[in-house]
Amino acid sequence: MNRxxxxxxxxxxxxxxGYGDFRHWLDEGFALVHTQHLEAPLYWVKQQDEWCRFTMHxxxxxxxxxxxxxxNFYEANAYANWAGKRLLxxxxxxxASQVHPPTGGNFVERGRLEPSAAEPAVKGVQQLYGDVWxxxxxxxxxxxxxxKAPGAIGEYNGKFMLNQMVLRGxxxxxxxxxxxxxxxxxxxxxxxxxxxxxxxxx
Numbered sequence: 001m002n003r004x005x006x007x008x009x010x011x012x013x014x015x016x017x018g019y020g021d022f023r024h025w026l027d028e029g030f031a032l033v034h035t036q037h038l039e040a041p042l043y044w045v046k047q048q049d050e051w052c053r054f055t056m057h058x059x060x061x062x063x064x065x066x067x068x069x070x071x072n073f074y075e076a077n078a079y080a081n082w083a084g085k086r087l088l089x090x091x092x093x094x095x096a097s098q099v100h101p102p103t104g105g106n107f108v109e110r111g112r113l114e115p116s117a118a119e120p121a122v123k124g125v126q127q128l129y130g131d132v133w134x135x136x137x138x139x140x141x142x143x144x145x146x147x148k149a150p151g152a153i154g155e156y157n158g159k160f161m162l163n164q165m166v167l168r169g170x171x172x173x174x175x176x177x178x179x180x181x182x183x184x185x186x187x188x189x190x191x192x193x194x195x196x197x198x199x200x201x202x
Contacts, residue, residue, distance in 0.1 A: 003118035003126045004134070005079065005198040008064025010071075011051065013079050014040055024081040029074025032190055042070035042192040056113040065117035069132045069197045073165045073189035076135040076198045085200040090138035090166040090184065092201060097128050097168070097181040105130025105169075107176040115172055115195065130174065132197030133167035133185055140164040140186035164188055171195035 019039050022030050032038065040046075043054040044062070051062045053070075071079075080086050088096075106116045107130045115131040141161055148158040164186040170179040173195055187194065 001200040004067035010068040024078040067115040087137040090136040093168045138166045
């Protein structure tokens with residue numbers, strides 16, 4: 001997919017009973033849906049039959065064209081299954097990013113502090129950098145021949161390489177100077193608090 005999945009598209013998943021249909025979910029994810037009573041992305045609330053979300057600017061109506069965010073890995077993967085597609089691996093994401101340097105994205109320097117809609121007239125890959133961190137279907141493991149560096153850097157990288165999934169691309173809360181095509185972010189699959197979203201692959 002040449003852009004991120006939108007709020008409007010994710011809302012179709014919700015309205016189609018996606019959170020209640022076990023066929024879309026990994027077992028751990030569906031158990032989380034039941035134990036935490038999940039029915040929508042984090043910070044979404046329904047008021048008078050209309051979905052709103054808490055943003056950095058207060059409670060606002062859902063913009064159907066903005067990228068959906070504050071999803072955990074299980075929600076992202078369930079949506080992909082429902083849509084008949086899948087999440088990219090981190091290696092596919094990185095290969096796609098090689099022709100798109102990390103410039104001009106919706107980073108924290110823009111001051112918006114919320115994901116922005118894709119440009120409908122633009123062809124080719126959009127929104128690889130900024131807006132939302134993109135869940136991949138890749139575990140956060142060391143690359144071949146990885147050696148733990150001495151000191152704090154090695155401790156930081158080495159001790160977290162277990163039970164986490166890789167995210168790529170940065171978000172609207174990421175500094176542009178911090179991101180690069182090879183940057184690997186990582187979260188436990190149940191975490192939703194970050195600006196995490198979805199890009200689909202065939």
